[in-house]
Amino acid sequence: MSSNWLLQVAYDGTVYRGWQRQRDAGTVQGELEQALTDLFGCDLRVSGCSRTDAGVHALAQQVSLCVPEYPPIPPNNARKALNDRLPDDICVRSIEVVSADFHARFSNVGKAYVYLLAPHAHKHPFLGRFSWTMPRNLALAEMQRAAAALIGTHDFTTFSCVADRDDAGNTRTLYQCRVEELDGLLVVKVVGDGFLYRMVRRIVGFLVGVGSGRISPEDTGRLLAARDRNGGFCTAPPQGLFLYDVFFDEDQRDSWELEVMPLLFPPRP
Amino acid sequence: MSSNWLLQVAYDGTVYRGWQRQRDAGTVQGELEQALTDLFGCDLRVSGCSRTDAGVHALAQQVSLCVPEYPPIPPNNARKALNDRLPDDICVRSIEVVSADFHARFSNVGKAYVYLLAPHAHKHPFLGRFSWTMPRNLALAEMQRAAAALIGTHDFTTFSCVADRDDAGNTRTLYQCRVEELDGLLVVKVVGDGFLYRMVRRIVGFLVGVGSGRISPEDTGRLLAARDRNGGFCTAPPQGLFLYDVFFDEDQRDSWELEVMPLLFPPRP
Numbered sequence: 277m278s279s280n281w282l283l284q285v286a287y288d289g290t291v292y293r294g295w296q297r298q299r300d301a302g303t304v305q306g307e308l309e310q311a312l313t314d315l316f317g318c319d320l321r322v323s324g325c326s327r328t329d330a331g332v333h334a335l336a337q338q339v340s341l342c343v344p345e346y347p348p349i350p351p352n353n354a355r356k357a358l359n360d361r362l363p364d365d366i367c368v369r370s371i372e373v374v375s376a377d378f379h380a381r382f383s384n385v386g387k388a389y390v391y392l393l394a395p396h397a398h399k400h401p402f403l404g405r406f407s408w409t410m411p412r413n414l415a416l417a418e419m420q421r422a423a424a425a426l427i428g429t430h431d432f433t434t435f436s437c438v439a440d441r442d443d444a445g446n447t448r449t450l451y452q453c454r455v456e457e458l459d460g461l462l463v464v465k466v467v468g469d470g471f472l473y474r475m476v477r478r479i480v481g482f483l484v485g486v487g488s489g490r491i492s493p494e495d496t497g498r499l500l501a502a503r504d505r506n507g508g509f510c511t512a513p514p515q516g517l518f519l520y521d522v523f524f525d526e527d528q529r530d531s532w533e534l535e536v537m538p539l540l541f542p543p544r545p
Numbered sequence: 546m547s548s549n550w551l552l553q554v555a556y557d558g559t560v561y562r563g564w565q566r567q568r569d570a571g572t573v574q575g576e577l578e579q580a581l582t583d584l585f586g587c588d589l590r591v592s593g594c595s596r597t598d599a600g601v602h603a604l605a606q607q608v609s610l611c612v613p614e615y616p617p618i619p620p621n622n623a624r625k626a627l628n629d630r631l632p633d634d635i636c637v638r639s640i641e642v643v644s645a646d647f648h649a650r651f652s653n654v655g656k657a658y659v660y661l662l663a664p665h666a667h668k669h670p671f672l673g674r675f676s677w678t679m680p681r682n683l684a685l686a687e688m689q690r691a692a693a694a695l696i697g698t699h700d701f702t703t704f705s706c707v708a709d710r711d712d713a714g715n716t717r718t719l720y721q722c723r724v725e726e727l728d729g730l731l732v733v734k735v736v737g738d739g740f741l742y743r744m745v746r747r748i749v750g751f752l753v754g755v756g757s758g759r760i761s762p763e764d765t766g767r768l769l770a771a772r773d774r775n776g777g778f779c780t781a782p783p784q785g786l787f788l789y790d791v792f793f794d795e796d797q798r799d800s801w802e803l804e805v806m807p808l809l810f811p812p813r814p
Contacts, residue, residue: 288670333671364670364673399628477743
């Protein structure tokens with residue numbers, strides 16, 4: 277007998293080579309599996325919901341794993357023991373017991389990402405590792421129009437980074453795509469049913485192209501239809517990106533709102 | 546003819562050996578003077594209001610300096626040009642022209658410091674460089690009683706770090722000394738007319754001693770009266786400390802309130 281656990285994990289991704297375990301590099305999955313293996317005294321492997329890239333942060337990476345019956349460790353005790361073993365920049369926020377057929381990666385119905393842009397006129401000395409500093413100010417209203425035009429079900433090849441290796445194709449649904457000003461920063465919020473490799477960072481690169489006046493918001497539909505990965509905009513750097521939430525329920529996904537700035541998220545007791 | 550400028554400077558102190566210029570180490574004053582010297586084409590020296598220690602941050606270090614008449618550079622242009630030259634973790638927020646007899650260090654009537662404590666149960670993966678993580682939870686009400694007992698004019702020798710080298714002695718006035726819960730953190734706020742070397746960090750170390758149950762809040766008056774630097778508590782580490790504001794006006798000082806979490810301070814345009 278074993279049981280199936282769902283862990284919610286937050287991390288500052290700055291020093292890690294991303295989520296996914298690698299043989300010779302520090303990764304968040306690697307650190308977490310090491311802490312679990314120490315705690316249970318046997319090799320344990322976990323499955324994360326989003327393979328965040330090097331330098332990308334998470335407030336709520338969702339991780340499922342099978343834990344052995346022995347030693348019996350209540351989830352809340354395990355959470356504390358794991359936090360003692362993990363580095364300061366990785367935190368297990370909660371652990372719940374889930375049904376045997378639950379799998380973080382396949383059971384989720386969507387994810388929310390947040391990206392922080394720091395306009396240059398408002399140099400933020402404390403946010404270098406958590407935002408993309410802009411060389412200029414950006415035209416917010418234009419960015420908002422372009423963002424709105426991305427909402428809906430589209431073929432997102434234009435916003436992908438590699439040739440399609442997935443049988444399901446490149447069609448995804450964005451439920452929210454917004455840009456707002458908050459505390460002197462521009463905050464990009466994206467909620468979707470699934471994301472292509474680097475798709476959020478490509479969307480942010482596109483929106484910055486619009487905000488800089490290099491791309492017209494009216495061209496959004498044409499760029500989507502062109503299905504051309506060389507769309508004349510860059511991929512935003514990783515440090516501004518936060519995996520903010522993962523949804524296992526459609527209502528929760530469709531009513532999602534940013535509650536706090538990612539840096540100050542309220543830790544769950 | 547030269548004119549007297551007052552710069553307001555914010556910085557993440559993590560990588561610097563403190564504010565004050567040193568021959569062989571990176572300091573905030575050193576970086577700022579280098580940027581000013583580049584800009585004006587002549588050696589310039591500045592005077593800061595608070596010699597913050599290595600690892601301590603500032604939202605509003607106040608810096609005065611005499612700038613030459615030539616080249617004539619309007620303050621707002623100088624601000625932008627300095628921000629381009631300074632590293633990402635140092636920001637000139639504003640520059641104003643002040644009267645010739647103004648001196649940041651001698652004209653101020655007080656300062657506000659903020660210290661962030663992260664209780665362990667609420668591990669904050671993003672705040673490692675900006676807070677002191679506690680090995681346990683702290684008794685907030687006890688800390689609040691001890692903090693209130695420090696308000697007023699006292700000999701603060703107990704909260705000093707080195708023998709008195711100052712003719713004025715160790716008497717200082719605290720106008721505010723409070724501990725509050727905010728976003729899962731404990732925030733210590735201290736406003737005073739002046740501070741001994743490491744006095745804020747000693748006060749925070751004392752309050753943590755109280756919150757941990759090692760010191761009774763009722764002993765605060767006795768500890769002050771003892772004037773003993775070996776008071777049985779530690780000096781809090783630097784990374785949780787922010788110089789939050791400097792006052793040149795008593796009303797401003799006496800009505801000070803924390804407006805935002807230090808990390809998200811609203812940059813002035």
